Amino acid sequence: MLKYVVTGGRQLHGDVAIGGAKNAAVAIIPAALMASEPCVIENVPRINDVTVMLEIIRELGAKVRLIGKNTIEIDPRGVKNVSPSYELVRKTRAGYYILGVQLGMYGSSIVSMPGGCDIGVRAIDQHIKGFNALGAEVKVESGFIHAASAAGKLHPAHIYLDQPSVGATVNIILAAVLAEGQTIIENVAKEPHIVDLANFLNTMGANIRGAGTDVIKIQGVKRLGGCTYSIIPDQIEAGTFISAVTATGGEITLRGVIPKHLECITAKFQEMGVEFFDDPNDPDAIVCRAEHRPMRTNIKTLPYPGFPTDMQAVTTAALCTASGASMVSETIFENRFRYVEELKRMGAQIQVEGKVAVVEGVDRLTGAPVRACDLRAGAALMVAALGADGVTEIEGVNFIERGYEDFPGKLGGLGANIKVLTVPDVETAEVG
Numbered sequence: 001m002l003k004y005v006v007t008g009g010r011q012l013h014g015d016v017a018i019g020g021a022k023n024a025a026v027a028i029i030p031a032a033l034m035a036s037e038p039c040v041i042e043n044v045p046r047i048n049d050v051t052v053m054l055e056i057i058r059e060l061g062a063k064v065r066l067i068g069k070n071t072i073e074i075d076p077r078g079v080k081n082v083s084p085s086y087e088l089v090r091k092t093r094a095g096y097y098i099l100g101v102q103l104g105m106y107g108s109s110i111v112s113m114p115g116g117c118d119i120g121v122r123a124i125d126q127h128i129k130g131f132n133a134l135g136a137e138v139k140v141e142s143g144f145i146h147a148a149s150a151a152g153k154l155h156p157a158h159i160y161l162d163q164p165s166v167g168a169t170v171n172i173i174l175a176a177v178l179a180e181g182q183t184i185i186e187n188v189a190k191e192p193h194i195v196d197l198a199n200f201l202n203t204m205g206a207n208i209r210g211a212g213t214d215v216i217k218i219q220g221v222k223r224l225g226g227c228t229y230s231i232i233p234d235q236i237e238a239g240t241f242i243s244a245v246t247a248t249g250g251e252i253t254l255r256g257v258i259p260k261h262l263e264c265i266t267a268k269f270q271e272m273g274v275e276f277f278d279d280p281n282d283p284d285a286i287v288c289r290a291e292h293r294p295m296r297t298n299i300k301t302l303p304y305p306g307f308p309t310d311m312q313a314v315t316t317a318a319l320c321t322a323s324g325a326s327m328v329s330e331t332i333f334e335n336r337f338r339y340v341e342e343l344k345r346m347g348a349q350i351q352v353e354g355k356v357a358v359v360e361g362v363d364r365l366t367g368a369p370v371r372a373c374d375l376r377a378g379a380a381l382m383v384a385a386l387g388a389d390g391v392t393e394i395e396g397v398n399f400i401e402r403g404y405e406d407f408p409g410k411l412g413g414l415g416a417n418i419k420v421l422t423v424p425d426v427e428t429a430e431v432g
């Protein structure tokens with residue numbers, strides 16, 4: 001088991017390269033199975049959720065070759081309609097994208113119920129609504145989702161999602177992309193990773209229009225070819241570094257970003273007093289300067305282009321030492337404040353009532369032993385530790401490594417003092 005030992009109180013300065021978007025990669029990798037030739041995918045983040053997804057597609061018969069530090073080749077020509085292993089799919093949320101891929105390719109699929117961060121119910125009724133509309137019967141039995149079309153293939157449909165679910169939008173696109181005729185999906189998610197998936201599939205020869213808007217129209221095609229594609233940069237990784245420099249003070253330059261994707265984040269941090277500048281020599285960079293104690297603000301998480309729910313925990317961590325009280329409303333997930341109890345160990349003054357947290361800014365946090373309970377919670381503890389006085393030991397870093405490539409190394413490159421220790425797995429005995 002690993003833990004991070006963070007000595008806080010040091011400003012961050014310098015350049016950091018932002019990697020490929022996790023939530024785009026875990027959708028694009030399974031989508032590559034639908035091609036009839038190999039695909040080369042660049043800017044793939046080396047994170048555990050991607051590793052698990054690559055293991056899943058290998059189990060289905062795909063050949064995966066690492067041809068560069070962040071470049072992979074996926075050869076789908078040996079792929080069969082088999083079920084990925086139960087335990088592997090449970091390790092991640094995105095494993096259920098195999099349902100959309102196999103329904104699209106074969107008209108049937110059996111995949112175990114997904115895992116993913118414990119941040120709420122994480123229902124899949126919108127996925128099932130879309131699959132039903134496309135002609136597949138879906139039932140859940142013995143921990144597996146069984147989906148199949150009696151006709152052996154899906155037909156087009158006009159689907160109106162009850163809410164703009166990212167996962168359901170991805171899964172329905174995957175299921176519909178080869179269905180003969182026009183499928184229309186309304187009230188879809190508009191996140192940049194949805195657009196990235198559509199662009200990837202269109203590069204393979206699909207006909208998907210409207211990604212990034214409220215309505216996506218898909219004209220089914222007979223086959224998808226291979227392609228070379230580069231994944232968009234991760235807006236949440238970039239936002240996490242913005243939170244970090246807000247908590248510590250300093251000036252950092254984020255390299256390899258798409259500034260447009262960050263506007264929903266930078267606008268909020270400008271309210272907190274962080275300044276942002278372009279780099280005249282690099283259009284793919286943004287400079288963040290945090291010279292003063294952050295100012296209080298209010299946050300309400302919403303589907304893109306609203307403030308991202310994945311930024312909620314790390315922003316709250318930065319607000320712990322803001323001047324004044326801030327209100328944080330989490331409208332997407334039911335249980336995304338579990339990290340607050342750990343921040344309180346560091347002296348944070350936060351009251352949570354249901355899906356709202358009130359953060360009373362304190363002058364400084366103090367380092368303490370804390371434990372991550374999910375991916376973005378872990379990142380929030382890191383943000384708090386970087387700005388805190390003293391030493392913080394963070395356990396549960398396996399969560400952090402699901403979504404951040406070389407997080408301690410990148411922060412170290414900005415001047416942070418982080419040691420990565422291997423400690424024996426200690427079973428915490430149930431007491432009391």
Ligand code: EPZ
Binds near residue numbers: 310
């Ligand atoms: C994706 O999760 C991301 N994960 C999450 O990122 C992200 O927080 C979330 O989208 C919102 O942006 C991946 O892309 C792998 P949803 P997903 O379907 O697809 C409810 C991270 O930290 N809902 O948009 O599961 C659901 O319960 C992770 O990187 C239904 O009710 O999110 C939730 O309350 C965490 N029925 C809300 O909608 C459904 O059929 C949003 O879920 C589907 C969803």
